[in-house]
Amino acid sequence: xxxxxxxxxxxxxxxxxxVLYRLQGMKVHFAVRxxxxxxxxxxxxxxxxxxxxxxxxxxxxxxxxxxxESGSGKTTTGRVIVKLTPQTDGRLTFDGKDVTDxxxxxxLRGYRRRIQLIFQDPYETLNPKQSINDxxxxxxxxxxxxxxxxxxxxxxxxxxxxxxxPASDFAFRFPHELSGGQRQRVVIAGALxxxxxxxxxxEPVSMLDVSIRTELLRLMLDLRAERGLTYLFITHDLSxxxxxxxxxxxxxxxxxMEIGPAEQVIRSPHNPYTQALVSVSPxxxxxxxGERAKRTILVGETPDAAHVPPGCRFHPRCPYxxxxxxxxxxxxFDVGGGQSAACWLAEGGRSLPVLPHRIQEPVPSPAATAIxxxxxx
Amino acid sequence: xxxxxxxxxxxxxxxxxxxRLQDATAVPESSAADVATAKRSRRERAIEAALQIRGRRQWxxxxxxxxxxxxxxxxxxxxxxxxxxxTVRAVDGVSFQLDYGEALGIVGESGCGKTTTALSxxxxxxxxxxxxxxxxxxxxxxxxxxxxxxxxxxRWREISIVFQGAMNALNPVQRVVDQIAEPIEQRLGExxxxxxxxxxxxxxxxxxxxQRGAAYPHELSGGMRQRAMIAMALACDPAIVIGDExxxxxxxxxxxxxxxLLERLRRDLGLSLILITHDLSxxxxxxxxxxxxxxxxxxxxxxxGEIFRRPRHPYTQKxxxxxxxxxxxxxxxxxxxxxxPDLRAPPPGCRFAPRCTFAMAVCSEVVPPEITFGDVRVAxxxxxxxxxxAQVTVPRPNAIGASxxxxxxxxxxxxxxxxx
Numbered sequence: 001x002x003x004x005x006x007x008x009x010x011x012x013x014x015x016x017x018x019v020l021y022r023l024q025g026m027k028v029h030f031a032v033r034x035x036x037x038x039x040x041x042x043x044x045x046x047x048x049x050x051x052x053x054x055x056x057x058x059x060x061x062x063x064x065x066x067x068x069e070s071g072s073g074k075t076t077t078g079r080v081i082v083k084l085t086p087q088t089d090g091r092l093t094f095d096g097k098d099v100t101d102x103x104x105x106x107x108l109r110g111y112r113r114r115i116q117l118i119f120q121d122p123y124e125t126l127n128p129k130q131s132i133n134d135x136x137x138x139x140x141x142x143x144x145x146x147x148x149x150x151x152x153x154x155x156x157x158x159x160x161x162x163x164x165x166p167a168s169d170f171a172f173r174f175p176h177e178l179s180g181g182q183r184q185r186v187v188i189a190g191a192l193x194x195x196x197x198x199x200x201x202x203e204p205v206s207m208l209d210v211s212i213r214t215e216l217l218r219l220m221l222d223l224r225a226e227r228g229l230t231y232l233f234i235t236h237d238l239s240x241x242x243x244x245x246x247x248x249x250x251x252x253x254x255x256x257m258e259i260g261p262a263e264q265v266i267r268s269p270h271n272p273y274t275q276a277l278v279s280v281s282p283x284x285x286x287x288x289x290g291e292r293a294k295r296t297i298l299v300g301e302t303p304d305a306a307h308v309p310p311g312c313r314f315h316p317r318c319p320y321x322x323x324x325x326x327x328x329x330x331x332x333f334d335v336g337g338g339q340s341a342a343c344w345l346a347e348g349g350r351s352l353p354v355l356p357h358r359i360q361e362p363v364p365s366p367a368a369t370a371i372x373x374x375x376x377x
Numbered sequence: 378x379x380x381x382x383x384x385x386x387x388x389x390x391x392x393x394x395x396x397r398l399q400d401a402t403a404v405p406e407s408s409a410a411d412v413a414t415a416k417r418s419r420r421e422r423a424i425e426a427a428l429q430i431r432g433r434r435q436w437x438x439x440x441x442x443x444x445x446x447x448x449x450x451x452x453x454x455x456x457x458x459x460x461x462x463x464t465v466r467a468v469d470g471v472s473f474q475l476d477y478g479e480a481l482g483i484v485g486e487s488g489c490g491k492t493t494t495a496l497s498x499x500x501x502x503x504x505x506x507x508x509x510x511x512x513x514x515x516x517x518x519x520x521x522x523x524x525x526x527x528x529x530x531x532r533w534r535e536i537s538i539v540f541q542g543a544m545n546a547l548n549p550v551q552r553v554v555d556q557i558a559e560p561i562e563q564r565l566g567e568x569x570x571x572x573x574x575x576x577x578x579x580x581x582x583x584x585x586x587x588q589r590g591a592a593y594p595h596e597l598s599g600g601m602r603q604r605a606m607i608a609m610a611l612a613c614d615p616a617i618v619i620g621d622e623x624x625x626x627x628x629x630x631x632x633x634x635x636x637x638l639l640e641r642l643r644r645d646l647g648l649s650l651i652l653i654t655h656d657l658s659x660x661x662x663x664x665x666x667x668x669x670x671x672x673x674x675x676x677x678x679x680x681x682g683e684i685f686r687r688p689r690h691p692y693t694q695k696x697x698x699x700x701x702x703x704x705x706x707x708x709x710x711x712x713x714x715x716x717x718p719d720l721r722a723p724p725p726g727c728r729f730a731p732r733c734t735f736a737m738a739v740c741s742e743v744v745p746p747e748i749t750f751g752d753v754r755v756a757x758x759x760x761x762x763x764x765x766x767a768q769v770t771v772p773r774p775n776a777i778g779a780s781x782x783x784x785x786x787x788x789x790x791x792x793x794x795x796x797x
Contacts, residue, residue, distance in 0.1 A: 069628040070599075179716060180487075209486040209655055211713035214699045218712060236628055239701035243710055266703060280633035282658030284700040286681045297633045301598050 019093075020230055021058035021081065021198060026090035027051055028076050032306060048305045050076045052254035053090070055332075058198065063224065063231040065241030065262070067277075068251035071302045074234050077251070078200045081232065082117045083108055095197075109143055116191035120203035122183035126175040132159070133171035136189045143194075154193055161226075162189035163219050181212035188219065195227075202234045217244050238281045242266050247338075250274045253302055253313045256332065260339025270333075270341035270351060272296075272318050312344070320345060438616075439530065443517030448649055449475040449498075449617060454511035456490075456497045463721035467493040467506070469673040472747075475617065480643060480650040482660030482681075484696075485670035488717055491653045494670070495619050498651075499532045500525075516616075533560050537610040539603075541622040546606060547594040553605045554580065554590030560612045579608040583638060600631035607638065611646070619651045624659060636663050657700050661685055669693045672717050672728035679753030687768045689755045692729045694771045727758065734771050735759060 027049070034045035051073040058064055058081075068074040079085040080092070083102070092100045094111070102108060119125045126135060137155045140146060146154065159167035162185040175183055184204065191199055201220070205213040221244065223229055235241055241248050242262060249259040250273065258271040269275040276296040287295075298317045303309060309316050315325040324344050332340040335349045456468040468490040475481050483491045496502050498513055500520070513520040515535060520528065540546040548556055557576035561567050567575070580590045583604040585597075594602055603623065610618050620639065624632040640663055643650055652664060660667050661681065668678040669690065677690040688694045698711040715732040718724055724731060730740035739758050747756045750766025759769045 069630060181716075210657070210696065210699050211486060212716075214710045214712045217710065237701075238629065239703040242703045242707060243701040262707065277629060278703065280629055281703045282629070282632070282656065282662060283702045283704050284657040284661055284685060284697050285702065285704070286661045286685050295633070297637055298630050299634075301600055301631065302628075 018060040019057045020060040020095055022091075022093040023054060023056040023077075023081070024091040024093070025053050025055065026077070026080060026092070027053050027088045028073070028080060028085060029088045046306050049254050049308055050305050051080070051087075052305075052308065054251075054254075054256050056249060056256065056259075058230060058232055059247075060197075060230055061224070061228055062246045063221075063233055063244055065233045065235060065245035065248045066251060067235055067238050067241045067248055069236055069302055071253065071305060072251040073254040073305070074236075074251050075202055078117070078202050078232060078234050081198075082115055082200050083111065084117070113143065113145075113194045114196050115198045115200065116194055116196040118184075118187055118191050118199060118201040118204045121207055122180060122187050123175075123207070125187050126183055128175050130174075131171070132164075132173055132175070132178075132186050135175075135186060136171075136193050139190065139194050145194075155189075158189040158193035159186075161192050161223065162186070163215075164189065179212075180208050181215060184208060184216055185219070188216075188223075192223070196229070198230045198232070200232045200234070203236070204233075205240070206235065206237065213240075220244070238266070238277050239283070250277065253308060254305055255313060255342065257314065257343070258339070258341040259332070260335075260341075261337065264337055264339045268351065270335045270339065270346040271314075271343045272320050272345070273314050274341070276319075312342075438516055439518060439535070441518045446514065446517030447474050448477050448479075448516060450512070450514040451494075451498070452512040452514070454494065454497055454513065455509045456493050456502065456506055457509050458503070458506045460505065460721070465720045466673050466723060467720060468497060469720075469723070470511070471670070471673075471675055472511075473668050473675070473678060475649055475651065477616075478643070478647050478649055479666065480652065480664040482652045482654065482664035482667045483670060484654060484657055484660050484667060486655060486696075486717060488672075488720070489670040490673040490720075491655075491670050492621055495538070495621055495651060495653050498619065499536050499538070500528055501532070501538075529564075533615065534564050534613045535615055536617045536619065537613065537615040539606050539610045539618065539620045539623050541625060547602060549594055552591055552593060553585075553597065557590075557605065557609045557612055560609065564613050576608070576612065579611055580605070582611070582642070583608045584634075599627055600634060603627060603631075603635055604638065607635075607642070611642070611648075614646075615648075617649045617651065619653065621653045622655070623652065625654070625656065632659075639663055657685075657697065669696065672723060673720055674728060675747060675754070675756060676729065677753065677755045677757075679755075683751075683753045689750075689753060689760060689766070689768050690729075690757045691733050691735050691759070691771045727756070735769070 028051040030048040030050055032045040032048060033039075034043070038045055054073075054077065056064075056077070066074045066077060076085060080087050086103070087100075090100075091098065094115070099111060102111060130138075133155055136158055137151055140151045140154060145151070156167035156171065159165075159170055164170040164182065164185050170178070170182070170186075175186070178186065184207075188204075204220070205216050208216065217240075220231065224231065233241065233244060238248075245262045247260060248262045248265045250257045250265065250271065252273050258265055258269060258274045265274060266278055269278055276298050279294060279296045296319060300317055303313075303316070311327045312318070312321070312325040312330055315321040318325065322344075328344075330342045330344045330347070332342045333346045333349065334340045335346050335351070340346075451474070452472050454468055454471045455466070458465040458467055471490070471494055473481065483494060485491045493502070493506070497508055498520070500508065502508075508521055511521065515531060520531060523531070547553070554573060554576045557579055558569070558572040561572035561575055562569060565572075577587050577590055581587055585601055585604050585608070589597070589601070594605070597605065607618075607623075623639070624635050627635060636659065639650065642648055650663070652660060654660060664681055666678065666680055667684040669676045669684065669692065671692050676692045677684060677688070684693060685697065688697055695711060695713045699713060701710060713732060718728055718731065724741060726739070726741040726743050727733070727736075727745050730736045733740065737758060743758070745756045745758045746762065747754050748760055748762050748766070750760065753766070755766075760766050
């Protein structure tokens with residue numbers, strides 16, 4: 001059951017995978033705003049490369065987790081997919097149709113019905129002066145969908161689908177009367193009322209307590225089973241991705257560092273960044289001294305996206321960095337089993353020397369020495 | 378009572394300098410050394426270090442301190458909030474003890490009273506809250522009986538707090554180094570120059586380069602701000618540092634850095650830590666003991682190994698199995714049905730009874746007493762006085778288990794309960 005959801009969709013429709021959404025070479029750059037003089041003289045103060053050229057496929061019926069630290073570009077990627085942020089470059093294909101240049105309220109009407117967004121903070125998403133019923137019904141009204149009576153029925157159905165049963169108990173309350181978990185259910189109902197195919201969920205449970213978090217994850221998985229939803233699950237928490245995702249994509253500073261089936265990415269990471277993330281991911285078990293020693297705590301913080309390091313953007317913090325990493329950016333190398341990693345050590349499908357504590361006591365690995373890795377002493 | 382900054386540098390002993398150097402070289406601690414020292418328990422080492430370092434402090438413990446008394450002993454603490462709609466019994470009879478050099482984690486869901494417990498220790502509570510009973514004995518001195526003025530002697534000098542949102546807790550219009558120097562000046566009466574020098578030294582201890590001290594909070598990253606908060610908490614060399622969700626808003630890698638820093642400070646400075654968090658992994662990582670709170674009461678308390686490997690209280694078991702674990706099987710998360718009780722009118726017996734799979738008739742009538750079994754204290758009728766205290770494992774019908782297909786939920790799965 002390790003790969004249940006994915007296997008089902010893949011086998012059910014036959015290979016190749018049924019790609020629902022595709023990003024090709026997608027970039028989002030923001031100009032750094034200078035002062036008044038800069039504006040008049042139209043000179044630029046540099047660019048923030050929030051997303052810097054990513055290729056990503058979202059397959060029908062899967063849960064793809066986009067994992068990264070703050071500043072990795074994961075939220076921006078989600079916003080591009082729901083068309084809240086324009087991309088700077090690249091192509092977007094949804095269900096076989098090119099949607100790169102689809103803009104404007106009217107043009108996007110059908111698109112927005114099919115792709116919905118769930119934000120992180122249910123306290124800020126909901127309008128405190130709007131009843132739950134009005135909040136959930138709003139997208140139908142705005143998009144002029146259905147007759148008023150149908151709208152009411154659809155609203156109740158969405159509330160019940162989100163686990164707020166009976167809907168009439170909740171519909172006429174206001175956000176402050178609900179708990180955090182219930183509010184997030186309302187937000188989910190607001191997305192469901194449009195009967196979408198894709199849900200982009202940006203940190204949907206990170207504000208919630210553990211026990212409530214599980215209920216919502218379960219709700220999301222149940223909804224997938226009932227409605228065949230496809231999720232892009234954006235999170236900073238690798239453990240959460242591990243629990244819910246079929247595939248995991250790890251982002252760092254605007255690039256995808258590694259992507260593949262969840263089991264493989266977590267159990268045999270081929271990118272040193274993923275490896276470090278896995279090694280420090282918190283678990284509810286006291287670590288043994290051995291585990292402690294194996295931990296790779298990276299020094300420093302993600303550089304800011306206005307000053308992306310040359311070569312591999314991870315090399316200044318990478319324990320394995322060698323000369324090539326400093327000058328040449330690695331593409332995503334296929335390492336087998338649908339997993340690929342952007343690391344020169346993964347070239348030709350080689351696996352990473354999986355010995356993080358080796359950083360202290362360098363054990364020469366054939367892979368590393370062959371390409372002249374400089375191991376820190 | 379003036380301190381030469383050079384003395385200070387010497388007094389923050391060589392271990393710290395070493396640690397600083399180590400931090401700079403990107404390398405986690407040597408595994409060989411770790412294995413060698415791991416033979417003694419972490420707690421033993423911490424206590425030893427604490428005793429060694431206690432002489433380091435430039436000022437004496439409080440005059441009324443009773444020799445031989447435990448560092449902190451909280452007895453039957455009750456803190457209630459008064460609302461128009463009734464009295465909320467946020468903390469309702471909590472007891473625990475903290476030794477020198479020990480790290481205690483207080484865990485629970487939001488609203489369980491963990492933060493209120495921490496704030497009650499130094500009585501920085503909201504105006505509508507009041508400690509209605511119990512004792513907070515710091516080195517044998519009952520802080521509950523102290524007046525506001527007398528408490529100033531203990532706040533920050535003996536017990537300091539690292540607050541949750543570093544951005545909100547720091548003054549946005551004051552340079553970081555000045556903010557850290559402030560308590561040194563105010564509480565210890567040091568001259569400004571000395572206080573500043575000490576503040577700069579502290580910044581380095583927590584891994585902020587000296588020159589960054591001149592920065593304003595908004596110029597620092599989240600991790601740096603949290604480090605600055607920790608430096609501030611260390612300013613007066615307190616015996617106890619309370620961390621209220623110290624890593625909650627941080628990225629995983631930064632969280633790992635901060636936890637490593639806390640661990641190192643504890644070892645090198647002989648601090649005692651109380652970590653308040655909803656994140657079990659933080660406690661598993663850094664603490665010696667854990668106190669699990671539910672609805673204002675202690676559910677279970679004990680050594681980390683016992684709590685995490687052999688949880689006895691059904692709530693602890695549920696809580697642990699609803700936490701995602703990257704090193705375990707996928708999708709074995711559990712749902713705790715229902716929601717915590719309204720603390721204005723808590724259920725008469727065990728407060729967890731309405732949500733407990735094991736609830737018996739007695740549970741909804743009699744408050745379970747706290748019974749100690751070896752290293753663990755548990756309040757649950759499953760473990761009556763005189764029993765052997767062997768773990769009773771709660772069945773897991775609600776788990777989204779690895780054996781349960783995700784795509785087709787099994788028919789025997791109970792309908793999801795909506796919290797009332």
